[in-house]
Amino acid sequence: MAPVPETSIGQVAARTNYIERSQPLPSPVAILGRGFDRPDYADLFRPRLHSANIRNYHLENVHLDTAAMTLFKNGMKIRESNYLVPLEFYENACVIETDLIKLESVTEHVMARSFDNYYHWLVQTIPGLDWSARNIGPDNITLLSGDLKPWQAEILEILGYDRVSRIALDPRHHYFIPRLEYSEFQNGSTAFEISLSAQRVYDRLAAAAMDGTPVDAKILYVARTDSANRAAENEEALIRLLEAEGVRVVVPGSLSVPQQVNLFGKARAVLGPHGAGLTNVVFCRPGTIFYELLPSHYLNPCFSRLAQAAGLEYQIDLFDSAETVGEDPHMRGWILDTDLILSRVVEIKHRISAARSKRTAAPIPPEPEAASPLPLLAETTHLVIREKPAVEASGFLSRVWRRVLQ
Incomplete structure (x- = not known):
């Protein structure tokens, strides 16, 4: 079988929005102790000087190989959707028309990878869902996920997103998705970066649960x-x-x-x-x-x-x-x-x-006000994004990047 061609998400997205744009960061307190005399180790953990640019992609008429969690557009694999999936799954990913489940186009579908790990759900699913809920509206989106564990449902409830409609993906089937929101939180490209918008979500969650x-x-x-x-x-x-x-x-x-x-x-x-x-x-x-x-x-x-x-x-x-x-x-x-x-x-x-x-x-300062939610986007911009590897690390760190953090 000939290999399936690849494409990039930036090339096939109908729209691209910034969830947040990079900005300078203050210098935090960071003490790198034993083992960090090596410059490469220290560089890896040294504080970042800027926060990340993080994008959300609006995709239309895409297919999902659920077992491989790989997206397709016009018969081509979207390479950025290859994350935390065994290499052989991605290499063998395809679109099967038999028993294809076609989703309706009445709402925007939000990809929420079938993460059943606390880190990945909180850091890589919740911030993108929050952005979509606030910018599209919680009644106008449908969450695509696996079956929810109790703690996943708790997080949604605390944030007020338990009323968002949801479809539990069946790994035995492939899906046709008319309209899909896919954020860069989902594919690991932000895992080693600083996201201020994600922290604002955690601040709201903490304020609601405290x-x-x-x-x-x-x-x-x-x-x-x-x-x-x-x-x-x-x-x-x-x-x-x-x-x-x-x-x-x-x-x-x-x-x-x-x-x-x-x-x-x-x-x-x-x-x-x-x-x-x-x-x-x-x-x-x-x-x-x-x-x-x-x-x-x-x-x-x-x-x-x-x-x-x-x-x-x-x-x-x-x-x-x-x-x-x-x-x-x-x-x-x-x-x-x-x-x-x-x-x-x-x-x-x-x-x-x-x-x-x-x-x-010292005098006790007043309690800070709770962080306000980000404003809705006033307009949509289409970006021309220069191609870059999804993972820049090599060797062991590259393997770490692809492993579930349990």
């Missing part, structure tokens, strides 16, 4: 005990030491979304190994300390970007990887340096105490 209960814990440790991926071999030992220091250990997957929002939104510091539960740092108040623990074989800066967008004080250390046989970085273990981590916790406590003393000595 309650008046007192602070539960000043310092949170986000445990990975519910996941076999990238398991730290001595995490249980670290947990016992941290609990003795008064740190609260949480497993976000065992909590409701409002519980997670309240825990993180009221904490003074958050630390933990790289994993989807750390996505909740988007609900932290500006100035909250965020300390990330990362195995040296898995250099993924996505949480450093979320921290910068949220205005957090970010700190990170790299830890030694175990001599695990195999190529899959998610299955490789690693060793936490408990002495180093405990010393960091002591430093964090001092920073919290110093900040409290400073606040006590």
Whole structure:
């Protein structure tokens, strides 16, 4: 079989809108600790000087190979839709007319990838859905997704998008979609960038979910005990030491979304190994300390970007990887340096105490007003976008880019 030709989404889009345009960013607090003496490692995690340009594409009369989550226009694959799909799925993607499900054109359909991972749903689905709901209208869009998990439904309800009509995609069928909204959040091109519009969505979600209960814990440790991926071999030992220091250990997957929002939104510091539960740092108040623990074989800066967008004080250390046989970085273990981590916790406590003393000595400013939603777009612009690779990293980082963050 001859390979199916490819095209770019910018070439076949009927309209292209900016969700946000790049702007200069203030210099945040970022401490790159152990393991970042290498310039290439430091460059990867160093704060960004500008936020991202992020676009939304309006597509007409496209097909979807649901199993491969690949879009087609005029018989050609749209290469930007190839994200977090095994290479063989994308290579074999096609349009099958038999049992093709043809959607109606009465609403705009919003692609919401079948992400069942907390990070990907919150960071790569919700911001694009929010933009479409506010600029097209929640009654004029239909969400295309997989079956929703309870926490996904909770996020939609908190934001008021539970009334948006939805179609659960069946991976056994292909679809014809007359009108489709597809944002750059969906294909991973914004994962290592700063999005201010996404942070405004998280601020609204936090404001809606926050309650008046007192602070539960000043310092949170986000445990990975519910996941076999990238398991730290001595995490249980670290947990016992941290609990003795008064740190609260949480497993976000065992909590409701409002519980997670309240825990993180009221904490003074958050630390933990790289994993989807750390996505909740988007609900932290500006100035909250965020300390990330990362195995040296898995250099993924996505949480450093979320921290910068949220205005957090970010700190990170790299830890030694175990001599695990195999190529899959998610299955490789690693060793936490408990002495180093405990010393960091002591430093964090001092920073919290110093900040409290400073606040006590100074007049208390009024509470900031909640961020207002972005205005509706006044006009639509068609952009001519220069071609560029969807992934610029190579080697291991390129493989990381394509793996689900669990």
